[in-house]
Amino acid sequence: MDINLRLFSRLSQWVNTFFAPKATLKTESDDAQKGLISLKTIANQYQPKTGQDPINETMSSQSIYTAEDFVGREAQTKQISDVINLWCNHHGEISAIVAPAGAGLSAFLGQLPSILASLNAQTQDSSTSKAKPLPKKRLIMSFYNAPLSASDAIANVCYCFNIPPPEVMTDTTITDIIIAINQLPAQLIVIDDLHKLMLRMMGNAQALVTFATIVMETRKHHCWILGCEKFAWQRLSAQYQITHFIKHVITFDYFNAKELASIQTKQLVDLGLIGDDYLTQETDKAEPNQTQKSSEATHTESEKNDEVNPYDDQLKQLYMISQGHPKLAKLLLQYSLTHQADIAQSSSNNKSDNGSKNNSNKVTDNNSKQCTDICKVNASVLPLCQDNDLFSLAEIYIHGGLRVAQHAHIFAQTIEQSSLQLAYLARQGLIIAQYSQRDFAQHFYFITPALSKIIASHLVNNNKLFN
Template identity: 25%
Template sequence: MFNNLKSAWKTGQQFVVSLLGSAGRSTDNEEDAQSGAALSPQTILRKREDLAAQMPSAVVAAYSNEPLEPQDPRFVGREEELARLIDALEDWRNGRASLTAITAPHGAGITSLLNQVRSKILSTETLSYLSLAKRPCSAAEALRFINSIFEFEQAPESVAEMVLAIKNSPPRVIIIDDGHMLLSRKMGNMAAVQTIGAILVATQHCHCWIVGCAKQAWRRLSFLYQSDRFFNRIIELDYFSASEMSEMIERRFYGLGFEWCERLELEKDKPDPMPVRFKQLHDLSNGLPEMAFFFLLFAMEKEPDADAFRLSEFSHLDTSVIKSCSEEELFSLAEIFVHGVMAHVDHETLFRISPEQSVLRLERLCRAGILHRIATDEHYTSNSYYISPILAQAMVSHLVLSNRLY
């Protein structure tokens, strides 16, 4: 009997390894999706890789989803939000408390907005910009994170010592991105959040703190720790409006020197057809740039003898795979969505399941195109997972309707 159990365990391990090796690969018999069709998340993954080889590299790069650098001419909209951030800087310069949070749904451009603030810093001012790469799950880890900003030679070992050291350091603007990493279900997270919160509140007259955090994580932090009560400003971003989306597409396109065939062929005194097309793109993406950019690129057809593109019918997202998720998978997706990124070991601990059960659930969702895996060179349990940004809106809507997200 022992040998049978040992054999079964070994077979299970081999299956997990095989699954990890094959996850993310599309099946050979999958039909090529055409423009105008409903595309599954898995098909979108495959087609995105194809676009890089089929389209001019400059066009693909123009519609990249990477955050925009300071003063990038492709930055569009956000005038009101940027003005409020400049007000936060002015408060700090005039000796008033300045503790600001920026929240937005996934993919709405928090990092790009934070990058624009960097260009507003005066040459005489000091800026510290960093992203939370790891979740602090104890007071000691929180203190080490704060110390990484100021780099004190003798690292303070208590909140009181840290506050005193920060107050005695030269004033600076401190921007912290990926604030969703403050949220964790591990023991010690409360101590970590309270430690960082206490330091920010106690030093807000000396330094200008700006924290960017995904919307759902901010809601959870506010519910658990009342974090929203301690910030002077809370700036809420949303996805882009139809006019902003149109300007974003146009600005990126014409910076490459191309034209739209529809405009070149336009008869005199006829209305420009492109605003209507861009409005269609906004409606199907609901203002989410990553989705809009993919469906735009997928519909673009290069004219062989001209520096021009024609737009075919736009495709749209097939959400049936999301609706087919099991109850256990929905609970996992809800927690991963709120946390932003979740390590395999955290998923295993949170749901009190075995490593094999955890990886099977996570990798099934990867194969479906719902999750993306951040792989490491170590054991598979060191991998992390996040929800594909292109699915952000559809996922949150389904989780809310399913009473898995509030």
């Protein structure tokens, strides 16, 4: 009887575990106790919009990022300033800014209004009468639907300038549109997510040619700046020779350790874990080396700098795990602080198993460094993906997202097959879904933003993306 009761008790526990929410039990508890965070947990941090409206718009204005809290990119800011100055001096050419997904490309493009304001202040102080004035109107746009015909491309460009697209295509339509655009006041047109224009479906090649032609013929009058993801840019270069008509290419990568530490220090201040003083210390460290003063002043300064950030070790961990990816680093810090009890227990268990030789590395005095461990990413799902899954991830990555119907077209399979395959990848946390309430073929899937570097690195190592 005793044995039977134990059997029923364990059976009851198994039933409760089976029917309990899997995300909570598996990702929030089991992985946290192992000092890990699963891909599904990372994906669950995002709340994508539902419904059909957000994914059926042609284009949308991007939110403007303020200069406050913007970190790094000094060399790229200087380069884009030079490009705009060249345009003002009648050397207008198309420019592109290329960066890997999640490295802050949209945030950098959002700095263009402040860069223009700075250049405007400089031109007012100088007497360059031959230079044309900076564009007063600026627009930052992103494409939602890739054009699949010349008429679609023309309609998208017309949207940029708020002019009605032609109702009927004729032999002179493109010429008429170019003339109309060049008669408008000069504008700064920024197209973010250029890779969303390159959809590998019938008709897209002609659409790209039409778009490129209009941009080329209006580049002297309007200042065009295009933003594109790194791997998509390489494909555009190989398949469409995009570098033949884009003159200036500005590149940057993920943040280095110093830049990421500056970003995360601001996050720690916002969370109330450290004071504002550490932000000023980070700024002082970023200043160029000044001439050394007297030995007494140097000694006093060194004593002041001894008060390092109490989360300095954690900032180093964040960089090692995230490899400079700002969204992943932010998510890891928040998750680690929330689940510190489970992570610390796992860490202490590991230390007790390995002996006490490392016990002196962490001190828990009130005036010492914090004893916060940063969880690692559990990416064990990726090696289990088959080739067809990896090819799907590569196409979703390159395009900035795909609908079910688009995925089916690219891979020459049924919509039902694509729906099941994409749903599987979403359940693993590798991609996130925007669901359409009207048609499952219009469900839109995109790479989990915080995982873009991890997934891209795995795809490169498996020859699905190419440097």
